[in-house]
Amino acid sequence: MNDGERPTTLDEAAEWYVRRDAGALDAAEEALFRAWLMQPANRTAYEEISRTWDDLGRIPRPRLSMAAPRPDGIRRLPLRGHRPRSSRVRRWAAAAAAVVATVVAAGYAFDLPMRLEADAMTATGETRTVPLDDGSTVVLNTASAIAVDYSRERRRIRLLRGEAVFTVAKDAARPFVVAAASGEAVARGTVFAVRKEDEAATVTVLESRVGVSYPAAGRTAVELSSGETIDYSRRGLGELRAVDADAATAWRRGKLIFVDRPLGEVVAELNRYHSGRIQIIDGSIGSHLVSGVFETRNPLQALDVIEQTLGLHSTRLSGLLILLHH
Template sequence: MGGERPIPKQVNRQAAQWFAERESGDMTAQDEARFRQWLAADPRHARAFERAAAVWQSMDAPMLAPIPRPARREPGRRMQPARGHRRQWIGAAIAASLALFIAVESDLPTRWRADVMTATGEIREIRLPDGSTAMLNTGSAIAFAPDGRTVTLLKGEAAFQVAPDPAHPFSVKAGKGASTALGTRFIVRQLGDGARVTVTEHSVRVALARKSAVLREGEAIDYDADRLGASRPVSVADADAWTRGRMRVVNRPLGEVVAELGRYHRGYIRVIGDDLAKRPVSGTFDVRDPVGTIDMIQRTLGIGSTRLTDRMILLHC
């Protein structure tokens, strides 16, 4: 009694891509035939496709095409919309947003390991057993030792305010590195297989393999699996603005700003076009209302958008 076999990540990605191509209206008769072959090749393909459709509907997004059934071929009544760049944008955005949601919902290993997790758009502060506090940013997870003095950042970002206890150092592990508090406040953000450490008060020692660096207030450092970067100055007010539900930017490219806002949005936001993505943006924005912030940026820059509800927003000239 093995039950249903789990769906591999690759199959989920394929299902998201097929769903996107059907919804965007760019499939030819040959594409439809290949899709039907893929659907019938493995029962998990049909399950994955139905899951992609269910995730899309859970985003309050409109269904632009009927859900196919692998057992028999439905007559092709649907008119194929004209091909064009706009349809390609929509298809790519649907695929990316579905893949993102399915990956988040399938993140069971992190859920099993985590003591605390935050959902997309949620910012939450908790008290650790030793009296220190950890504020988790959107889509983040931590695990901690029983005494609270060793924390592992499993995903996302967290800000720590450390309770003093010289006999028991407070450390945060992320990737292969560790950050040990020499003061009281610092932020750790996961970056791929490494992390970024930012000190907002006093100092922190960051160690990776046999290398280490001491950061002072207003400094940050990045590391990956093999390399510890150089420390650099940062604005503390900008770095910890998210702990107050804000995001402060000065002449940052629109693409970067939108990507950062996307962390707080239960949906998909993308800038279309390299020139537009490079356009500088400055301001203080409310990360608790990413759609309202996007609306304000759109009006300020005088640019357009294509939307399938507020869950999927494509900004363009």
């Protein structure tokens, strides 16, 4: 959760759950929790968090104190009953709560309505090539979904979630359109990528040209050529800029390529391929720059290399929750 951003009900429920599970509440805080739980929406969220936590592999109780790191650099949280200072409890609880809320939210994102709406989708860490009726192909990246709507007049794909590369078969009579986050990309040639994140999207052209429009921005379509990319969101169309399109879509080859990228951005990208959650809990390290080529199929190995290179440590609760810090 970003600084200054109001917590959601799931965020609040997750933090209450983690702090209570750690035995970190005094009598007054327990009374506040009971009052909070009286609200039906809060109780529903708390029960969902509880079920999700139980389903996530039965995370084991952490061992002993955090006073000293182990030889591998991994620290462990204290046992129930060994209560550290309140500020420290809150810090760890907030980080743990973030992953629980994220996992629950992800579960909602791929619920039955989306499964019914999607014509093709991928799980976390999976990629898939989808052939279309007209000879075009779609390569779906991790945790992505599309809906296909072909007619006599046009070929329209809706990117419901995630990222995909489209290789378009020529058909002058039927434009090929990819809709994502209230904008559209219209193929003028062959190969381009679209990535959707909430209400924003990025279009990157690998071959030929693509027209990008975002009606809410009140501008005519912007035309991109090979090696160019553009973002759009509720703020409108961004600036057209040059990009190494092959590197940006290296995930098709099972690679992630970073060149002087802030650690915060790198961790966010690794999280797309990891079934758990990697969380930076030390604000001083998020801007550290990272360069390297990593495997999409093993994000934790990438994290190990980053830790060694930057001199960082991690606290790991099974493979699910990883807290990154100095």
